[in-house]
Amino acid sequence: MRRVLILGGTAEARALAAELLGHCHVVSSLAGRVTNPRLPVGEVREGGFGGPDGLAAWLAAERIDAMVDATHPFAARMSASAAEASATNGVPLLTLRRPGWREGPGDAWERVGSLRAAADLLGHGDRVFLTTGRRSLPVFTVLPGVWLLARSVDPPDPPVPGNVHVLLDRGPYTLEGELALIREHRLDVLVTKDSGGSMTTAKLLAARELGLRVIMVDRPPPPAGVRLVESVAEAAVWAQG
Template sequence: MRRILILGGTAEARALADTLVARGVHVITSLAGRVANPRLPAGEVRQGGFGGPDGLAAWLRAERIAAVVDATHPFAARMTAAAAEAAARTGVPLLVLRRPGWREGPGDRWERVPSLQEAAARLAPGSRTFLTTGRRSLPVFVPRADVWFLARSVDPPEPPIPPNVEVVLDRGPFTVENERELIRRHRLDTLVTKDSGGPMTAAKLTAARELGLRVLMVDRPAPPAGVPTADTVEAALAWVLGRS
């Protein structure tokens, strides 16, 4: 059986690895190591980076990888670009697996923005803002000393962080009831989030709609041109099985 590399870290990556391993496919899942205690998939797991496109290309050749599925977070643009370049150099087939983004519905007060920097610039002075953009994004909001932040992340953030911030350490999935209580308890009026998609963290959007919060939604980067994509684990599974 040929060897498949999954660039992981998402629920979709774990589900794909689990299904492929159950079917007898040799799966190696690569995790970037940014979360202290990640949920591990079935099969072989590799921790840490590859050293950019050059390192990844050399690793693909050395490990005789038959195909790569990039199932990283929708905002892991650097890893996706490196995978596309390495795949092009080596001729190894690459698929980008991305769950669909969220869609605005009736009653939502969304403003789509192209970047975290634009989200920070649009915050109203004196607002009480719920940040769910990840611990590595906090330095972007440091200049906004006129805003109070509640920042949620899986692991503790490292400096610099905004001066007026309270950090909540938690991992999804979250419920609408819990998100609603959190918003009310901290008197939040604004939510800043990335368009990650998926059900694990969507409850905050429902709670924000019910409580009338303004939402600054950061658009996800586009996938590399010319690389095939799938938006479900089932579609990715069919693609892999056609190459193994």
């Protein structure tokens, strides 16, 4: 039975593990950065590998036949490590990325290449719905006159400035809930990453309906030379050889 390593705690990673169950021996690797993560079926490994060299050594020790990078679209460091480890020991690598979001009628997103570029577009008096993750908070908390509603799964590291209200929550979210949240806090700007997927699209629909300004941080490019697919079905066929 082929031994397959799936990197990532995304919904796609969990779906792929379920798809391969009974066809391959699957090990799912989670970074361990989220408290009480949703676990996939099958064997689960939590924590880092010690960089690309550590991952390459682990792949050899565990006799892994194929590796699927199904990490978050913004997990650039892990994706780079996977590509380097694959090149080092020859374990085939596939990248599974859900499609990014696309503008619809009524949208006028401002696309930027980094969190810093997003922060530079904010100004005094803005009331911001920030959904870029707790680790990005320091980029935005230094902005004078900007109020932030920062939503994340886990709390950010203290101290949290007085101009930040932290909302701990986990998707999926509903349009009704997002509309109520925006109205309650009188938000006028949404700053988010182009993560894609359906679990968090409600905020974009709510922003469209209420006329919020949307600043969208583009995802980093995947490692060069690694095959990329956008569906679990494609990844499952590849993983089974």
